[in-house]
Amino acid sequence: MGRKGLLVLLLILALIGAGTWFAFAQLGEATIEEDTAFIIPSGASVSAVADKLEAEGLVSSADGFILTARLFGSSEPIQAGEFRLAAGMSQSQILEKFQSGDVIRRFVTVPEGMPSIMVWERLMAEELLTGEIDVPSEGSILPDTYFFERGQSRAELVERMQAAMDRYLAEAWAKRAPDIAVDTMREALILASIVEKETGKPSERRMVAGLYSNRVRQGMLLQADPTIIYPITKGKPLGRRIRQSEIAAVNGYNTYTRVGLPEGPITNPGRESIAAVLDPADTSALFMVADGTGGHVFADTLEEHNANVAEWYALRRERGEM
Template sequence: MKRLGLIVGLVLALAGAAGLYLGASLLGGATVKDETPFVIPAGASVSAVADKLEDEGLITSTDGFVLRARIFGSSDPIQAGEFLLTPGMSQGQILAAFQAGDVIRRFVTIPEGMPSILVYEKLMAEELLTGEIDVPPEGSILPDTYAFERNQSRASLIEQMQAAMDTYLAEAWAERQPDIAVETMRDALILASVVEKETGKPSERRMVAGLYSNRVKTGMLLQADPTIIYPITKGKPLGRRIRQSEIAAVNGYNTYTRVGLPEGPITNPGRESIAAVLNPERTSALFMVADGTGGHWFADTLEQHNANVERWYAIRRERGEME
């Protein structure tokens, strides 16, 4: 009887091993040897994905992958997007990644104060995006870092950036201080774009906003140099000194010849510049001039301002920038 039991046990063990072998052979396996990006198109079925995996040499059996998905996979659908398959991944791990939506995320950063022409050029230069776009309206893009996927359309990414601006501007407008210089969100955006271009120091934004708010309220010319440059370059660097003829030019943007705000934004302002316009520094300053460090000296009177201008000229003479 003992011998019979041993024989039966051996037969069962061999049958089990044979079943495991046949099962493994039927289900196939993964053959990922290197880090490999794998793209699943929108609406792709499990069988279509399996075919693509086998065609690219990443699994040994389409039917085996489909069978494994039916037997062992969760009820979650396979997600579209780009996935990174790594060496040693099993079919089960690949399937789990597809169902969890563990897609590769790539990022594009739009810095504060980047004009729309440069946003356009940046997105057109990104080879993993698709489709044509026009230059977006100035001021419609919220500077930030945005995630995107391979083969995402440029138009959809622009829509995301514009929706972010609309949302932030509406939220910030709802929290604005009373008696600010602007009456509409559009005007707030325009003035914020001037503030953005006028100072590179975050600590100065509210002060610059306060100064320009004072000028708007009193009907003074803003006399903001970036508004001279914008019609010439559409926001790109001028690369030279501003000419007297350009200072005297009459157009919808030049605040040396136009009272009030420019007719539109001159760049895409960031959150902080928008917030500064909606909560400006309480100041009596009406004038400012560069201080040689990237910031400005501020003055309440023309006499004080002229003295600050002389200080700035002295710095420039020391640098050899003027005689």
């Protein structure tokens, strides 16, 4: 190559270098120094997002981010939500994150047996949710862990919780054992709420469900203490011993004065309690009393039950509880 050709080549390379420098200068750069949460409102355009990035000091130029989006972005739209931008991310990486919809998800847990008044309190206390809600219908919420995004409405989250209960109850009902003690999904939900409150021991659920199923079939009083408490506290802990006047109270829930099931659920039962009611243990037990370990002793006859109660009282006296 002659001297003239070499000069032309050097000139071309210089022009390419200058053009590259100019292009990258126009593109700007990301300036994220530490992990940062960034919110894209619903319906925001690329231009609006770019202006917000620049205003929050996360890119050096809004115009540069827009140019990056045009040159290097995919055809996917930018998603709304809250995103976590990592320190040192490039503009292309930021854009890819926005287009992927990889939003920050937060979680709220409804434990098995949490009554609706406490679900309501938990959701109202979550500051990142929006909007007012009424206390959900008792038994309508499926206990589980649910994700949500910043700014999501409480009403939308409750609808998702209730839809989950409707789906699970329908699926479980379709698989129910033959000749169970309840005739409808509503009755199954009510009985499951009693089973949920009567035992905290998973291995006992089917046995407790079998016992109460026997009582329902025989037209006996269910005599479930949680049904006394529910009209008083809406399912919250009573915090004291039940009074005789409360045991004798006549209302739609108290199964010491009401034959059959309460008029409605007394909590939000979990999957296992619902499944237990729909496939209870094959037992002839009609009575149970606490055994001091968190579980119960079961009995077929009142005589056996009275003996078990005497042992339970003796244990409580030994512990100084009576």
